[in-house]
């Protein structure tokens with residue numbers, strides 16, 4: 457059988473695209489390496505911005521709703537932001553991803569599990585994909601197989617060195633402590649160089665971890681230990697400990713080739729300042745669906761159209777995030793000091809997470825604060841001495 461689209465990977469990106477395309481009447485095949493439900497090391501924070509892209513009921517998998525963010529620097533100097541609208545919803549990825557895959561199936565997509573894509577060949581507008589000893593054919597191929605997937609490599613679109621390391625620990629927590637932590641996420645930007653530590657509440661445990669946006673950071677286990685101790689979780693029982701790379705997005709690059717394109721983490725679409733990736737996985741799936749459906753008569757036009765949509769609607773914003781990250785993570789103590797004195801900046805960051813602001817606005821607000829400080833200093837410096 458020849459499919460309209462063959463997708464590698466049933467994460468948020470692949471399942472969202474499969475649901476959209478199958479719902480529009482296309483023949484869609486998803487090849488997933490693992491068996492669902494499968495684990496994915498992740499904080500499981502679905503930001504308000506990402507939640508707004510989910511146009512169907514999904515409340516069953518929400519474990520907590522977050523309205524408060526506490527930012528700190530090495531366990532000190534806290535800045536708290538409370539929002540009326542939810543900042544994020546907490547999920548366990550195995551349940552969230554299974555729900556998305558079920559939705560894709562219900563829309564008519566065919567999902568083959570335990571089928572890691574091993575090879576991709578494109579010839580005369582026909583894509584041939586080898587997985588689990590079988591060969592599948594399609595008019596288009598989409599790599600949605602995450603940061604460790606093979607699609608980018610097989611398509612000649614892999615860019616080495618564009619990831620950072622993370623170490624995620626799920627920790628047990630007594631119910632009374634968990635109760636205090638409900639509704640709040642904690643982010644410490646002094647926990648690791650070029651990154652941060654997080655504590656996210658789940659139904660019966662906490663997701664904690666440290667992650668950096670550059671490969672140069674080593675000894676994450678030691679850094680995680682220090683972070684957990686400062687968070688009062690030094691003696692908490694660790695239920696699981698997993699290292700995993702995270703893409704560091706915000707670079708303009710080619711994410712398509714003839715009859716093929718990449719979405720989500722496979723395309724490196726993760727915010728290099730916040731580490732948010734689920735929104736971009738779903739958003740890029742929507743843009744891919746738009747490009748594929750608009751090019752139905754001429755499928756070979758879809759990859760190029762998709763690239764231009766991503767450049768315009770995603771990469772431009774991620775490049776702004778990258779510029780901000782470069783300044784913030786190079787001088788985290790000074791940058792956090794600025795946030796501490798001007799908590800509105802933290803509020804603006806939360807607005808971005810909610811989808812109600814952007815990095816250009818935040819950069820402008822921070823520049824305004826710096827200009828005001830410099831002008832105060834200049835005025836103070838020019839005061840006559842008595």
Ligand SMILES: Cc1cc2nc3c(=O)[nH]c(=O)nc-3n(C[C@H](O)[C@H](O)[C@H](O)COP(=O)(O)OP(=O)(O)OC[C@H]3O[C@@H](n4cnc5c(N)ncnc54)[C@H](O)[C@@H]3O)c2cc1C
Nearest residue numbers: 465467468469489498499500501573601602720721733734
């Ligand atoms: C520690 C950590 C914490 C994070 N926390 C957050 C957070 O709180 N909020 C947020 O928004 N983002 C977070 N992220 C980022 C987020 O996890 C990713 O951006 C998101 O999972 C990307 O979705 P995806 O569908 O592109 O890829 P994935 O979720 O990685 O899915 C890829 C799928 O492809 C499959 N696959 C792999 N290889 C093959 C193959 N060869 N053939 C077929 N299938 C294959 C995999 O099994 C998997 O099911 C975090 C990342 C890390 C590492």
